[in-house]
Amino acid sequence: MTKPLTGRVALVAGATRGAGRQIAVQLGAAGATVYATGRSSRAGRSELDRPETIEETAELVTAAGGEGIAVRADHLVPEQVRDLVDRIDAERGRLDVLVNDIWGAEPLITWDKPVWQQPLDAGFRTLRLAIDTHIITSHFALPLLTRQPGGLVVEIGDGTKAYNDENYRLSLFYDLAKVSVNRLAFSQAHELEPYGCTAVALTPGWLRSELMLEIFEVTEENWRDGAAKDPHFVMSETPAFVGRAVAALAADPDRARWNGQSLDAGGLAQVYGFTDLDGTRPNFFRYHEEVIKPGRPADDTGYR
Numbered sequence: 001m002t003k004p005l006t007g008r009v010a011l012v013a014g015a016t017r018g019a020g021r022q023i024a025v026q027l028g029a030a031g032a033t034v035y036a037t038g039r040s041s042r043a044g045r046s047e048l049d050r051p052e053t054i055e056e057t058a059e060l061v062t063a064a065g066g067e068g069i070a071v072r073a074d075h076l077v078p079e080q081v082r083d084l085v086d087r088i089d090a091e092r093g094r095l096d097v098l099v100n101d102i103w104g105a106e107p108l109i110t111w112d113k114p115v116w117q118q119p120l121d122a123g124f125r126t127l128r129l130a131i132d133t134h135i136i137t138s139h140f141a142l143p144l145l146t147r148q149p150g151g152l153v154v155e156i157g158d159g160t161k162a163y164n165d166e167n168y169r170l171s172l173f174y175d176l177a178k179v180s181v182n183r184l185a186f187s188q189a190h191e192l193e194p195y196g197c198t199a200v201a202l203t204p205g206w207l208r209s210e211l212m213l214e215i216f217e218v219t220e221e222n223w224r225d226g227a228a229k230d231p232h233f234v235m236s237e238t239p240a241f242v243g244r245a246v247a248a249l250a251a252d253p254d255r256a257r258w259n260g261q262s263l264d265a266g267g268l269a270q271v272y273g274f275t276d277l278d279g280t281r282p283n284f285f286r287y288h289e290e291v292i293k294p295g296r297p298a299d300d301t302g303y304r
Contacts, residue, residue, distance in 0.1 A: 003029075003030055003031025003065060004030055004031065004251035005027060005030035005031045005032040005066075005096075005247065005250055005251055006031035006032075007031070008031070008032045008033070008096040008097065008250065009032065009033045009034075009035075009088065009092045009094050009095050009096050009097070010024075010027045010032045010033065010034045010035070010095075010096060010097035010098070010099065010250070011034075011035045011037070011084075011085075011088060011095060011097070011098050011099065011137075011141060012024040012027070012034055012035070012036050012037070012099045012101060013037050013073075013075055013098070013099065013100055013101060013102050013133070013134075013137045014037070014038055014075070014099075014100070014101035014102035014103060014104070014133075014156075015034075015036035015037060015038055015054060015057045015099075015101065016036075016038035016039070016040045016050075016052050016053065016054050016057060017038075017040075017050065017052040017057075017209065017210050017211075018101075018103075018207065018209035018210065018211070018239055019101055019156055019204055019207060019209070019239050019242050019243070020036075020038070020057075020099070020101035020102075020156070021036075021052070021056075021057045021060070021239060022238070022239035022240045022242070022243035023099055023101060023154075023156070023239075023242065023243040023246045023247075024036045024057050024058075024060075024061050024068065024099075024243075025057070025060045025061055025064050025240070025243060026064070026240060026243030026244050026246065026247045027061070027066060027097065027243070027246065027247050027250065028060075028061035028062065028064040028065060028066025028067070028068055029064040029065050029066065029247070030065075030066070030247045030250070030251060031065060031066055032066050032067075032096075032097070032250070033066060033067040033069065033092065034058075034061045034066055034067070034068050034069065035069045035071055035084070035088055036054050036057040036058045036061065036068055036069065036070050036071070037054060037070075037071045037072070037073045037075070037084060038053075038054045038057075038072070038073070039072065039073070039074050039104070040052060040053050040054065041053050041054055041055060041070070041072040042055050043072065046104065047107075048104055048106070048107065050210070050211075052210060053070075054070040054071070054072060055070045057070065058070035071084055071087070075102045075133035075134075075136055075137050076128060076129070076132060076133055076136065078136055078139075078140070081136050081137055081139075081140045081141075082140050084140075085140045085141050085144055088144065089144050094144070094147065094148065095141060095144040095145045095147075095151065096145070096150065096151055096152065096250070097151070097152045097153075097154070097246075097250050098137070098138070098141050098142070098145055098151070098152070098153045098154070099153075099154045099156060099246060100133075100134040100137055100138065100153070100154070100155050100156065100181075100184075101156040102129065102130075102133040102134060102137070103129060103130060104129050105125065105126040105129045105130055105177070106211065108122040108123075108125055108126045108129075108173075109122075109126065109171055109173070109174050110122065110123075110171060110173075111170050111171055111174075112170055112171075113171070114172075115172040115173075118171070118172065118173065122173075123172070123173040124173075126173045126174065126177055127173060127176065127177055127180075130177035130178075130180065130181070131177060131180045131181075131184070134155060134181070134184055135184070138153065138184075138188060142188075142191075142192070145197060146192065146195040146197055149195060149196025149197065150196060150197065151192070151195070151196075151197035151198070152197065152198050152199075152200075152249060152250055152255055153185070153188055153192065153197070153198070153199040153200070154185075154199075154200055154201075154202050154246055154249065155181050155182070155184050155185040155188075155199070155200070155201045155202070156181070156201075156202055156203070156204075156242070157178050157181030157182055157201055157202070157203050158178045158181075158203055158204075159178055159203055160182070160201075160203055160262045160263070160264050160285060161182040161201065161262035162262070163203075163285060163288070164178055164179045164182060165179075181201055182201040182262045184201070185199045185200050185201035185260065185261075185262065186199075186201070186260050186262075189259045189260030190260065192259075193259060196256075198255050198256045198258065198259045199259065199260065200249065200258045200259070200260070200261055200262075200263055201261070201262040201263065202242065202245060202246065202249075202263050202264070202265065202268075203242075203262075203263070203264050203265070204237060204239070204241060204242035204264070204265050204284075205235065205236070205237050205241075205264065205265060205266050205282055205283075205284025205285065205287075206232070206233065206235055206236040206237065206284050207236070207237065207238075207239055207242070208220065208223055208236045208237065208238055208239070209239060212236070213226075216229055216230075216233065217229075220238070223236065227298070231297070231298030232287075232291070232292055232298045234298055234299075234300045235282055235284050235287050235298075235300050235303060235304070236282070236284075237265070237266075237276050237282045237284065238276055238277050238278075240276065240277050241265050241266075241269070241274075241275075241276040241277075241282065242265040244265075244269075244274040244275075244276075245263075245265040245268045245269065245272075245274070247274075248268060248272035248274055249268070252272070264284070264285050266281065266282055266283035266284050266285060266286065267283065267285070267286075269281040269283070270283070280304040281304065282300075282303065282304045283303050283304075284303075286303065287300070287303040290303075291303070
């Protein structure tokens with residue numbers, strides 16, 4: 001089996017769980033060396049107090065066929081990010097792919113309340129985790145990435161630009177956080193273009209992360225039972241799907257055609273031909289426009 005990313009070096013910032021973990025794994029499956037970072041480690045958990053660790057992610061990367069390297073780092077602390085990038089430079093001398101997937105603000109979100117009824121400290125902490133971390137990471141990582149042409153920056157968000165522009169996300173702070181990710185990619189695309197590098201925003205569809213499976217009280221083995229809570233859950237996808245989207249982008253010699261764009265995994269699957277783990281190609285955002293938005297009954301026929 002060919003591994004198109006052999007010799008490439010990636011940094012997946014926020015790789016402990018969810019999309020970040022599988023982005024790291026799928027880059028590894030394509031042959032990349034992947035630095036997987038996060039705050040949850042076997043040495044101690046973040047305030048989220050979840051069981052997943054960056055060490056587990058790195059081991060999964062290596063098992064998939066790449067080289068996984070776990071680095072515990074808080075991306076709100078500039079010195080830690082600077083040291084992380086210095087380490088990558090010292091050990092590998094290059095950076096080909098930067099994935100900004102840092103989030104970790106789930107417990108801070110107050111849903112369905114106007115801004116004047118939301119706690120400011122939690123709201124501003126949400127924005128720091130969702131936006132400041134990405135800027136800090138790019139600030140230190142991009143000088144290494146731009147050392148040679150061809151580098152790729154992927155900003156992972158929740159919703160395409162069109163989707164976020166048209167849909168209120170049930171919380172001012174969450175709404176602003178997710179809109180900002182798309183703009184971060186757009187801005188970095190302009191700054192990277194003179195160096196022959198590319199930046200895009202990328203979103204999964206309805207992601208079956210560890211937390212989402214818990215919310216729906218299902219496992220990956222019986223996930224379709226989650227449709228009892230929400231019939232549209234039939235359109236959900238594994239984190240590997242967006243991981244394969246990143247790997248496809250990184251392996252595309254013509255990736256610059258996407259520079260500055262807001263992309264989704266389902267749309268890219270139609271272009272690159274990759275599938276989810278079950279062999280399907282869920283196209284959630286087309287489904288949203290054609291089924292959810294007009295209020296049609298849940299039916300994934302023709303959308304997977």
